[in-house]
Amino acid sequence: MDLFIQLTLTGLTNGAILAMAALGFVLIFKASDVINFAQGEFLLIGAYVTFAMLAQLGLHWTLGLLLTLGVAVALGVAVERLVLRPMIGEPIISVIMVTIGLSSLLKALVSAIWGNQPKAFPPFIPSQPVKILGATVGEDRLWAIVIAIFMLGIFSVFFRRSREGIAMRAVADDQQAALSMGISVKKIFAWAWSIAAATAAIGGALVANIVGVGPELAGFGLRVFPVVILGGLDSIPGAIIGGVVIGLLEAYTGGYIGQGLNQVLPFIVLILILMIRPYGLFGQEIIERV
Amino acid sequence: MLTLNNIEVIYNEVILVLKGMSLQVPEGKIVGLLGSNGAGKSTTLKAISGLLKPEDGEVTDGSIKFMGEAIHHKDAAEIVRMGIFQVMEGRRVFEHLTAEENLLAGGYTRRERDLSSDLEMVYSYFPRLKERRHQTAGYLSGGEQQMLAIGRALMAQPRLMLLDEPSLGLAPMLVLEIFGIIKRINQEQGTTILLVEQNANLTLGVADYAYIMENGRIVLEGYPEDLRQNADVREFYLGLTEVGQRKSYRDVKHYKRRKRWLS
Ligand SMILES: Nc1ncnc2c1ncn2[C@@H]1O[C@H](COP(=O)(O)OP(=O)(O)OP(=O)(O)O)[C@@H](O)[C@H]1O
Ligand SMILES: [Mg+2]
Numbered sequence: 248m249d250l251f252i253q254l255t256l257t258g259l260t261n262g263a264i265l266a267m268a269a270l271g272f273v274l275i276f277k278a279s280d281v282i283n284f285a286q287g288e289f290l291l292i293g294a295y296v297t298f299a300m301l302a303q304l305g306l307h308w309t310l311g312l313l314l315t316l317g318v319a320v321a322l323g324v325a326v327e328r329l330v331l332r333p334m335i336g337e338p339i340i341s342v343i344m345v346t347i348g349l350s351s352l353l354k355a356l357v358s359a360i361w362g363n364q365p366k367a368f369p370p371f372i373p374s375q376p377v378k379i380l381g382a383t384v385g386e387d388r389l390w391a392i393v394i395a396i397f398m399l400g401i402f403s404v405f406f407r408r409s410r411e412g413i414a415m416r417a418v419a420d421d422q423q424a425a426l427s428m429g430i431s432v433k434k435i436f437a438w439a440w441s442i443a444a445a446t447a448a449i450g451g452a453l454v455a456n457i458v459g460v461g462p463e464l465a466g467f468g469l470r471v472f473p474v475v476i477l478g479g480l481d482s483i484p485g486a487i488i489g490g491v492v493i494g495l496l497e498a499y500t501g502g503y504i505g506q507g508l509n510q511v512l513p514f515i516v517l518i519l520i521l522m523i524r525p526y527g528l529f530g531q532e533i534i535e536r537v
Numbered sequence: 538m539l540t541l542n543n544i545e546v547i548y549n550e551v552i553l554v555l556k557g558m559s560l561q562v563p564e565g566k567i568v569g570l571l572g573s574n575g576a577g578k579s580t581t582l583k584a585i586s587g588l589l590k591p592e593d594g595e596v597t598d599g600s601i602k603f604m605g606e607a608i609h610h611k612d613a614a615e616i617v618r619m620g621i622f623q624v625m626e627g628r629r630v631f632e633h634l635t636a637e638e639n640l641l642a643g644g645y646t647r648r649e650r651d652l653s654s655d656l657e658m659v660y661s662y663f664p665r666l667k668e669r670r671h672q673t674a675g676y677l678s679g680g681e682q683q684m685l686a687i688g689r690a691l692m693a694q695p696r697l698m699l700l701d702e703p704s705l706g707l708a709p710m711l712v713l714e715i716f717g718i719i720k721r722i723n724q725e726q727g728t729t730i731l732l733v734e735q736n737a738n739l740t741l742g743v744a745d746y747a748y749i750m751e752n753g754r755i756v757l758e759g760y761p762e763d764l765r766q767n768a769d770v771r772e773f774y775l776g777l778t779e780v781g782q783r784k785s786y787r788d789v790k791h792y793k794r795r796k797r798w799l800s
Binding site: 407410413414416417419420421422423424425426427428429430431 | 586588591592613614616617618622623625629630631632633634638639641642643645646689693
């Protein structure tokens with residue numbers, strides 16, 4: 248029983264962090280139909296920049312995190328403006344290829360600047376073990392869950408209530424009609440990319456706090472895909488639930504069946520679910536009226 | 538208020554669609570623009586509202602002036618902010634948004650933070666939208682979607698509203714209702730309207746002035762009363778013979794006389 252609770256907590260925290268990277272992915276896909284293969288690298292960058300701000304520059308964590316968010320937003324805007332805007336009107340597959348290139352570029356950049364050695368990280372969220380129902384987890388892992396829930400709340404309020412949020416969904420539905428209401432599609436894309444980079448950076452900062460920074464973080468990027476495909480590429484709640492499901496599956500298989508299989512099982516479940524629901528669990532169905 | 542002077546529009550750098558199109562819309566009026574399929578009516582509206590660019594179309598000659606200012610090189614967002622709002626052909630509602638979110642999207646360019654009184658104003662014209670406000674727009678009926686498309690335009694409080702075939706695919710009763718509302722919007726909100734239509738009879742009923750276009754240019758214009766008396770308009774747009782009876786489809790087909798304005 249203790250093991251079960253232990254694994255559940257580990258799974259939930261990993262899932263929460265995956266979900267934060269996935270949220271940004273969904274956002275970009277919703278607004279612009281672009282599958283961003285560099286989303287995992289946004290998380291990687293977030294983790295390393297946080298490391299640079301806190302460990303290398305020794306800034307207070309509030310300032311450090313704010314600056315990290317600033318860097319992430321700037322990165323998002325830069326990618327949109329320099330890489331994607333010139334691609335408007337090109338076939339979607341070319342745009343996707345560009346994001347794959349971007350992903351390698353960002354990875355190379357990180358190892359050029361910070362090297363390939365794992366680095367110790369000064370925790371800014373307390374990481375002392377806490378006892379819950381007989382299991383022990385780091386306090387920072389619990390915070391990851393809280394922050395993910397909070398982000399989900401912010402996102403849903405943003406999309407349902409705010410002018411920019413509604414405009415973003417409008418652009419996702421019909422770009423030309425959105426233009427006809429005076430919505431600037433370019434501005435909306437820039438918003439989507441910077442919010443995506445910023446949420447991934449928050450996820451990255453949490454990962455850095457929990458496990459430190461190192462090249463194995465890049466593996467996180469790959470795990471975003473089963474999450475978003477499971478949840479439905481364009482569903483915000485889907486990103487969260489997909490993240491949690493994958494996180495838990497990995498933890499349970501790792502704990503009960505054995506390491507190694509836990510890398511594979513999520514993909515098996517993914518295939519099974521897609522056979523039943525091709526849009527993913529929560530994906531938007533195409534509305535067809537006759 | 539709006540003046541198109543001899544404009545030329547080219548799609549994909551080769552297809553010449555508007556060939557010296559001119560028209561004027563005076564402030565506070567309803568101006569009708571009639572023409573058969575492919576005449577270039579929608580293209581004219583997109584040229585005004587700046588929506589040609591995403592379709593790879595371009596105004597290559599002539600000028601479009603709104604309140605004395607040239608607008609044919611401005612982008613769509615700027616033109617909406619100047620007070621021109623196009624209701625596109627085929628309704629084009631945001632399918633996955635609710636009816637009310639569609640309306641809020643229409644009010645995107647408004648400065649005010651609180652648009653609830655504007656929502657109420659739209660609902661007073663279209664009470665049916667109020668009942669359906671939380672319903673996903675993609676599942677509304679065609680008529681309700683057309684109301685939503687016009688309601689979206691009202692939310693922007695435009696000075697000039699461009700309506701592209703609001704009667705498309707609607708039952709006759711509903712078309713009548715929508716035209717009534719268009720007239721009310723013009724009178725109560727003081728919105729100037731440029732109305733593109735295939736339904737000549739109803740358009741001549743609400744418009745203060747009308748143009749008829751064929752093949753990328755205006756071929757005939759005048760006050761509705763005068764156009765109704767014109768033999769060609771009666772023949773080709775109202776489907777009436779000289780003696781005023783409705784012609785059968787067969788007669789029209791066999792009737793070989795060329796439209797006078799084409800020769
Ligand atoms: N994006 C485009 N690219 C190339 N040609 C186009 C484009 N849009 C329209 N055209 C052409 O321009 C001509 C006029 O089209 P337009 O849509 O303006 O006609 P319309 O008068 O609105 O017709 P309808 O009553 O059928 O809506 C047509 O011959 C059409 O094929
Ligand atoms: Mg048309």
